[in-house]
Amino acid sequence: MSLRASSNAVDCLVIGAGHNGLVCAAVLARAGRSVLVLEAGQTIGGASVTREFAPGFRVSAGAHLLHSMPATLRHELRLEQHGLIAAATRMPTTALLEHAPPLAVEAWACGVESEARAAFDARMRRVARALAPIIERRPPRIGSGGMRDVLEWLRSALRLRLLGRRDLRELLRVGGMNVYDLLEEQFESVALQGALALDAVLGSNFGPRSPGTVFTLLYRMAGQELALAEGTELPRGGMGAVCAALAAAATAAGAAVRTGAPVARIVIDADRASGVELADGERIAARTVISSADPKTTLLRLVGPRHLDAGFVRRVDRLRxxxxxxxxxxxxxxxxxxxxxxxxxxxxxxxxxxxxxxxxxxxxxxxxxxxxxxxxxxxxxxxxxxxxxxxxxxxxxxxxxxxxxxxxxxxxxxxxxxxxxxxxxxxxxxxxxxxxxxxxxxxxxxxxxxxxFRIDGGHWHHAELAFDQFHLLRPVPGASGHRLDIPGLYLCGAGCHPGGGVIGLAGRNAARCLLEHGE
Ligand SMILES: Cc1cc2nc3c(=O)[nH]c(=O)nc-3n(C[C@H](O)[C@H](O)[C@H](O)COP(=O)(O)OP(=O)(O)OC[C@H]3O[C@@H](n4cnc5c(N)ncnc54)[C@H](O)[C@@H]3O)c2cc1C
Structure with missing residues (x-):
């Protein structure tokens, strides 16, 4: 295989043009960095893509609903000006039942249960609102001693404390519960229970009785709090339109996006990431490499175990x-x-x-x-x-x-x-x-x-979203803050905090982290 050196080195090389890679590229380009995005596929979008599946019929082939992208991110990148149009906003949810009429889930309130429903919704939303900033920001490090990390810990603690005694106690009570027990204790209607429980397990390896499923429900609700204005949305043209708008935002700010450019390895020189080598042997130099590929692909295949600590490799290998x-x-x-x-x-x-x-x-x-x-x-x-x-x-x-x-x-x-x-x-x-x-x-x-979509294991979140793979522990201890121990190397995909869904936070936080470190 011939090695061809690319003439122009860039400041930032982003691997993958899924939505997180594109968000990352757009934020970095807007901050004045020269950015090149390399996408293995022939089209951009990753698991947020629209494509034809039968002659004349097009579909959002991975994600099909936009519900958790923060309004602040959409505003910052001016996605509407870059072509994102909603075909439907504030989509209601309907539970289909075989022996009863369909149930309008949001509006459902029945007799004695209507008060319970209103109280449950209000409490869960208050808690989700308190958790939303924790979802939105990158996890602080433990024991770094840095003022930024200390302040972030204090801020998170304060947000939870501001919930007030009753809600905080309730969060502690239900936080580790399974959603089956919680909903059974709250509601009589089995149809409502089923519909609400689905939100807790969608895209995960859990059933409603699995431990931690109240947490996954709150996670989804916290994302929705950040996106609140539009509710659940169908973008016109499918989910590919979200990535088209992101790519337009990135290129308008000066980033370049190359498709059909599979990265075969991340080049590590003198213990520092210095660029990538494509499958055809072309080498592209960069001051920093930011990967939106899943953690196993990035760390075990593109970097390779020989550049990593053996314990760290074992942890990545065991990611679920x-x-x-x-x-x-x-x-x-x-x-x-x-x-x-x-x-x-x-x-x-x-x-x-x-x-x-x-x-x-x-x-x-x-x-x-x-x-x-x-x-x-x-x-x-x-x-x-x-x-x-x-x-x-x-x-x-x-x-x-x-x-x-x-x-x-x-x-x-x-x-x-x-x-x-x-x-x-x-x-x-x-x-x-x-x-x-x-x-x-x-x-x-x-x-x-x-x-x-080139996602190892084909998981919605690139890696299971569970207590032991969340926040500080995501994707694995030692790699949770986007910046890896190899200087110049960052992660920005769904395998990072706060996980998958077309949210864009991993991409934005990775870019901000890189900029804070002056790279
Ligand atoms: C069946 C399914 C349904 C879903 N439904 C929803 C939904 O309705 N709503 C929602 O919000 N979320 C949904 N999700 C989750 C959501 O699609 C993902 O979490 C999200 O798209 C991940 O975005 P990303 O940018 O982090 O990674 P990806 O979209 O996976 O993008 C990573 C990109 O990196 C590229 N890449 C990988 N390796 C290389 C390499 N070596 N060189 C160059 N490029 C490379 C890939 O080709 C890909 O384009 C769903 C997921 C699935 C699987």
Whole structure:
């Protein structure tokens, strides 16, 4: 393989043009750094991308809903001026039930339970609001003695203390609980319990009874607090439009983005990151390298164990990051007719999670390598509000499907057709006639997600979002503040705090960290 030196060295070289890489590039370019983004794929976007999956039908192939990107970030990068338009904002959630009319989840309040619902929502939102700044900022270091870190610890403690005695006590009580116990204690309606519990487990390797699922629910709510103004959104043109706007913001500030440029290794010279080598042998020099690839890819493959401490390598190797979420895309020759659903609510977020026991049972099968016989789904029909995604009169259905094990018993090559069949059967029960309207179908299982988006394990968060892989411990102790022990090397992807979702905070915080260190 020939080694070709690139003539122009840059200040900052960002690996990966997913949303975090692009946010990082935009913030650095706006601060005056020369920035080059290198993306292995032929298009930008990573797991926030829109692509064609059947002739004339386009879909958000990974993430399909925008719900947690902070308003401050959108404002800072002027994403609306750079072309981001919402096809729908403040999307409501509807729980689909087989033997009862659909349930409008936000508005649901029934008799004696309405007071409990209002109190629960208000308390959870107060707690989520207190946690939001902790989600938003990068974790302070322990024992650094630095004033910035000390102040950050004090600020976090104060925010929690300001919750007041009752809410703080409640946070301590429920923080480590599982969401099953919490919701069972709060509500009688099993349909409401199922719908709310889904938010706690979506994209994770958990069922509602798994420890720490109140924490994952609060995490999602804290993200939503940061994004509050627009609520859950469908961007016009799909999630790829978010990355297109981010790329426009980055290039307007002077950054360059190269696609079809897979990085084969990060070059370490004299114990310092000094650039990268592409798969075709081209070398590009840089003062700093910032990777948005998942932690295993970055540290074990692009850097390589020989540059890392053996204990650190072991920790990275043991990171849990096998995905359990799959993605179903259907091309339909007419609008799906869900039983009892008002036509106006077709553009809402539709859930098949009729009870917590149902979700837990679906999860149980995944432990034994089985695709859930009765899967859980988060469904959108984006073409109901965005005509750019399908030919006129036709529709696209996009669903996150749980639980789909990475290592399916018998393998995905043999199991895929049966899994699609099972999903169509389930959808048919909720929307009679849907099966006959299908003109194209695609199921992305975790290994497909791994391959298509280059995420080791195909996990939504690049690495499981759990207590032991969160905040100071994310992705692993010794790498939590974006800046690694190898000078000039940073992490900026979903594997960093605060985790996955199209949020952009890991990208922004990594850029800020680099700038604070004067690099
Ligand atoms: C099925 C599924 C559904 C989801 N649904 C939602 C949702 O509805 N809403 C939501 O907010 N989040 C959702 N998520 C999560 C969200 O998509 C991700 O957490 C987020 O996109 C991660 O962004 P990122 O920029 O950190 O990484 P990525 O998007 O993974 O981007 C990393 C980029 O790095 C590139 N790369 C990797 N290695 C190299 C290399 N060697 N050289 C060059 N480039 C490289 C990759 O090609 C990729 O483009 C979902 C995830 C999945 C898997």
């Amino acid at each position: 990051g096998r995905g359990l979420a799959a993605k179903l895309h259907l091309a339909l020759d007419r609008a799906p007719a869900f039983t009892g659903l008002e036509p106006g609510r077709l553009g809402s977020r539709l859930l098949i999670a009729p009870s917590m026991a149902y979700v837990e049972r679906a999860f149980d099968h995944s432990k034994y390598g089985e695709f859930a016989p009765e899967p859980v789904m988060e469904i959108t029909v984006p073409s109901a509000v965005d005509p750019t995604l399908a030919p006129q009169g036709r529709h696209v259905l996009s669903a996150v499907v749980q639980y789909a094990p990475y290592e399916l018993k018998g393998g995905w090559s043999d199991g895929r057709a049966g899994a699609i069949e099972r999903l169509l059967g389930m959808l048919e029960r909720h929307a009679p006639g849907l099966r006959d309207s299908v003109v194209g179908a695609e199921l992305l299982a975790p290994p497909d997600i791994e391959r298509e």
